[in-house]
Each structure stands twice: as C-alpha cells, then as structure tokens.
Amino acid sequence: MVWYQLWRGIGVETEFAVIGGGIVGLSLAFGLQRLGKQVTVFDEGDQAFRASRGNFGLVWVQGKGAELPDYARWTRLSASLWPSFRDELEGEANVRLELNQTGGLDICLSEGDLEAAVTRLEGLCAALGGDYPYELLGHNALKELVPETGPTVAGATFSPEDGHVNPLYLMRALHAAFVRRGGTVTNGSRVKRIAPQSAGFLIDNGAEHRAHQVVLAAGLGNGELAPMVGLDAPVKPSRGQILVTERVKPFLNYATAHIRQVGEGAVQIGDSKEDVGFNDETTPNVAAAIARRAMRIFPILEHVRVVRTWGALRVMSPDGFPIYQQSTACPGASLVTCHSGVTLAAAHTLELAPWIGGGARPPYVESFGVERFQLPTSA
Amino acid sequence: MMGACFDCLVEIDGMPNRQACMVQVRPDMVVRSMSGARDIHPEHTDRDND
Ligand SMILES: Cc1cc2nc3c(=O)[nH]c(=O)nc-3n(C[C@H](O)[C@H](O)[C@H](O)COP(=O)(O)OP(=O)(O)OC[C@H]3O[C@@H](n4cnc5c(N)ncnc54)[C@H](O)[C@@H]3O)c2cc1C
Numbered sequence: 001m002v003w004y005q006l007w008r009g010i011g012v013e014t015e016f017a018v019i020g021g022g023i024v025g026l027s028l029a030f031g032l033q034r035l036g037k038q039v040t041v042f043d044e045g046d047q048a049f050r051a052s053r054g055n056f057g058l059v060w061v062q063g064k065g066a067e068l069p070d071y072a073r074w075t076r077l078s079a080s081l082w083p084s085f086r087d088e089l090e091g092e093a094n095v096r097l098e099l100n101q102t103g104g105l106d107i108c109l110s111e112g113d114l115e116a117a118v119t120r121l122e123g124l125c126a127a128l129g130g131d132y133p134y135e136l137l138g139h140n141a142l143k144e145l146v147p148e149t150g151p152t153v154a155g156a157t158f159s160p161e162d163g164h165v166n167p168l169y170l171m172r173a174l175h176a177a178f179v180r181r182g183g184t185v186t187n188g189s190r191v192k193r194i195a196p197q198s199a200g201f202l203i204d205n206g207a208e209h210r211a212h213q214v215v216l217a218a219g220l221g222n223g224e225l226a227p228m229v230g231l232d233a234p235v236k237p238s239r240g241q242i243l244v245t246e247r248v249k250p251f252l253n254y255a256t257a258h259i260r261q262v263g264e265g266a267v268q269i270g271d272s273k274e275d276v277g278f279n280d281e282t283t284p285n286v287a288a289a290i291a292r293r294a295m296r297i298f299p300i301l302e303h304v305r306v307v308r309t310w311g312a313l314r315v316m317s318p319d320g321f322p323i324y325q326q327s328t329a330c331p332g333a334s335l336v337t338c339h340s341g342v343t344l345a346a347a348h349t350l351e352l353a354p355w356i357g358g359g360a361r362p363p364y365v366e367s368f369g370v371e372r373f374q375l376p377t378s379a
Numbered sequence: 380m381m382g383a384c385f386d387c388l389v390e391i392d393g394m395p396n397r398q399a400c401m402v403q404v405r406p407d408m409v410v411r412s413m414s415g416a417r418d419i420h421p422e423h424t425d426r427d428n429d
Binding site: 148247248249264265300301303305307 | 417419
C-alpha cells in the first residue's frame with residue numbers, strides 16, 4: 001500500500017507511453033523497446049476488463065477476411081511471422097509459449113455449415129488470386145485425422161496455416177522480454193486523462209507523467225481515451241465463455257475453432273458470442289450449450305470433467321477488423337485495437353511497432369484506418 | 380481455497396483425476412496416486428498395467 005501510493009505520486013518522463021498492458025499493448029511496447037525506444041506501459045490492472053487474460057489462444061487464419069481481403073493478408077503475414085517471433089521471445093524471456101502451427105480444423109456439425117465454410121474459403125481463395133491453402137474433409141477423412149470425431153459430425157475444413165499458443169505464457173513472455181530490455185510497466189492505476197501539450201502529452205493516472213508520444217492500446221478502454229487525442233475508437237464488448245477440463249493425455253493434435261488441447265493436457269472449449277454489454281459473468285445455459293456442442297464433436301469428452309469456466313469480453317470494432325490510426329489532430333498519438341490480438345501479436349511487434357516508432361507503414365495497414373466507420377457527410 | 384489448485388489429483392475407485400482434498404475418505408476406498416495425465420479413452424483408464 002505504501003509503495004503503491006509512493007509510486008502513484010511520482011510522475012515519469014518517457015519517450016513512448018503505451019496505455020494498456022494487454023497483449024496488444026505489450027506486443028507494441030516490446031516491439032518499440034526492441035527498436036531502442038524508451039517505453040513505459042500504463043495499465044489499469046485487475047479490475048479492468050481484459051480480453052488478454054480470458055481468450056482462446058488460437059493463431060487463426062482460416063476464414064478470416066472474406067469481407068476484407070487485406071485482413072486475410074495481414075493475418076497470414078502475422079501467422080507466418082509467428083515462428084521467428086516465438087523463437088525471439090522464448091529466447092529473451094525464457095518462457096515456452098507452446099506454439100503449435102500444425103494446422104487447424106473448423107469442424108462442422110451439419111452439411112449446411114460445411115458448405116458455408118467451403119464457400120467462404122473458395123471466396124477467399126479467389127480474392128487472394130488462388131494463393132490460399134485449405135482442404136475439405138468429409139466425415140471419414142476427418143475421422144481418419146481425429147479418430148475421436150463423433151458420428152453426427154458432417155466434416156471439417158482444414159488450413160495448414162492455423163495453430164494455437166498459450167496466451168498467458170505469451171503475456172508473461174512479452175512482459176518479461178520488455179522489462180529485460182529496460183521497459184517499465186506500471187499497474188494498478190487507470191489513465192483518466194491524456195492532454196496534448198505544445199510538445200508531447202501529459203498522462204494523468206493519479207500522478208502526472210510526460211510522454212513524447214502516446215499509443216492507445218487499452219482495449220475497451222480506448223473508447224473513452226481516443227477523443228482526448230483527436231481519435232475515435234468505436235469498440236464494443238462481445239462476451240465469450242470458455243470451459244476447461246481436467247488434464248488428459250494428448251489426443252488432439254490440431255487446433256480446432258472451438259476445442260483445443262493445451263500443452264499441459266487440459267481441453268479448452270469455447271466459446272460463445274454474446275452481446276451483453278460490460279458483463280463478463282458466466283451463465284449455466286451458455287456453458288451447457290458449449291459443452292453439448294463439444295460432446296457432439298468429440299463424444300469422448302462426455303467422460304471428462306470440466307474444472308473451470310470463465311467469461312471474457314472481446315474488443316470489437318463495428319466490422320470486427322482492427323483499427324490502426326495515427327492522429328492527425330494530435331501528431332504523436334496513435335490507436336491500435338483489434339480482435340484477434342493473439343494471432344496478430346507477431347505482426348504487431350515486428351511490423352506495426354516500427355511504423356508507430358516512425359518507420360514506413362507496413363503492407364495492408366492502410367485498410368484499417370478508423371475513417372472507414374465515418375459516414376460520408378451529405379453535401 | 381480448498382479445491383482451487385488441482386495439485387492433489389488421485390485415482391479414487393478407478394476414477395482418475397479426482398481432487399483428494401475434496402473427497403471424504405470411506406472404508407474400502409481404493410486410492411492410487413496419478414502418474415501423469417489420465418487417458419481420455421475410458422478403456423485405458425483402469426491402469427491394467429500395474
Ligand atoms: C473469449 C475470447 C476468446 C478469444 N480468442 C482469441 C483467439 O483464439 N485468438 C486471438 O487471436 N484472439 C482471441 N481473442 C481476442 C484477444 O484476446 C484480444 O484481441 C486481445 O486480448 C486484445 O488485447 P488488448 O490488449 O487490446 O485488450 P485487453 O486485454 O482488454 O487489454 C486492455 C488493457 O488496457 C487496460 N486499460 C483499459 N483502460 C485503461 C485506462 N484508462 N488506463 C490504463 N489502462 C487501461 C486494461 O487494464 C487492460 O489490461 C479472444 C477474446 C475473447 C474475449
């Protein structure tokens with residue numbers, strides 16, 4: 001308590017202030033720090049809604065970006081950067097991330113769902129000039145790949161580019177690598193005010209700090225902060241509930257869109273998409289529906305006990321795609337927010353952070369400006 | 380915080396991965412320590428190898 005208050009009283013001066021210490025903020029903070037910038041992360045702490053602590057851990061490509069091919073390209077770029085990102089991060093942080101990119105299955109219960117999945121992938125493949133690997137697996141082919149598949153499953157689509165990672169180890173590793181490189185994380189105080197100054201920004205989280213540049217990466221907190229630096233962050237929560245079972249011996253060698261087995265053996269089962277505002281509680285009826293679907297996919301799960309459930313809030317923009325925006329009204333301020341911050345972590349550290357640090361804009365990123373949500377003003 | 384950590388898993392009467400701290404002892408209960416995670420397939424769980 002004493003330390004906490006002492007710390008609150010002291011303002012720091014920093015080259016970059018990153019607001020938000022979730023996966024997005026830490027990916028950028030690490031990316032900036034590794035370019036030699038001096039970075040301080042201001043994080044609100046445990047009382048905040050934090051998608052990074054409650055997500056499903058997929059590094060997922062399949063089916064994404066059907067409505068915006070640049071999102072497919074950006075996602076694939078990140079997935080392809082993940083192995084080298086993992087190597088660097090594991091080396092610096094001495095934490096194993098449990099990254100596995102042997103491919104992913106979107107398992108479909110009905111023929112109709114399977115047809116819809118294939119149509120979507122065909123569309124993506126056409127939009128990307130034929131460069132989009134996937135396979136259609138009928139029931140028997142899927143059963144060959146995963147013998148535990150249930151009798152009423154129609155089939156699956158498979159992408160060799162999909163995978164999964166332990167998102168909590170990712171958080172820990174980003175934090176450790178960032179701090180090892182001299183970065184500072186302050187937890188426990190919400191940033192209430194950001195005021196542009198003649199040079200740089202004043203950051204008020206109870207103490208007043210100064211930053212030459214500021215990066216908004218506060219997840220759902222961005223909505224409130226963005227207007228303070230001439231930006232707009234129209235993000236809304238979307239709740240997902242997840243179930244986790246007891247640990248079992250490895251049986252599932254591929255990530256699937258709703259079920260994955262984590263490194264320690266637990267089976268993680270997700271996830272709902274619920275529009276319930278700022279409420280991250282769990283509800284028995286949703287948990288039951290999630291469990292029922294999982295038991296249809298892999299009936300063997302009937303014998304496995306669920307040991308934990310939780311809810312977490314996704315950070316969703318109106319079209320579900322990221323918002324990457326540098327402020328023109330307040331130069332030096334930028335906004336980075338997205339759903340799929342795990343998948344995009346590699347691109348955020350290796351491609352986006354250099355742009356925020358003053359370098360060239362990476363490919364595809366121009367498609368993710370906030371102006372796409374602004375209605376054209378009538379003449 | 381009983382039941383929170385899952386560090387005390389044992390096999391009780393043939394049922395693997397039970398939390399020892401959450402189950403009351405009964406006469407004739409057969410308790411074995413777990414070695415590694417359990418198998419997901421029920422036919423493999425009664426450890427006929429020991
Ligand atoms: C159920 C679920 C499943 C998901 N599954 C996947 C998946 O499989 N793969 C994938 O890639 N992504 C997945 N996601 C999405 C992924 O978790 C998010 O994209 C990512 O965590 C967003 O990170 P973030 O740092 O932007 O937000 P958050 O994790 O929400 O972090 C925001 C941080 O900002 C801080 N903050 C907020 N306001 C302030 C303030 N005013 N001052 C200071 N600090 C502030 C908070 O303390 C918090 O730590 C899932 C999300 C959910 C909820």
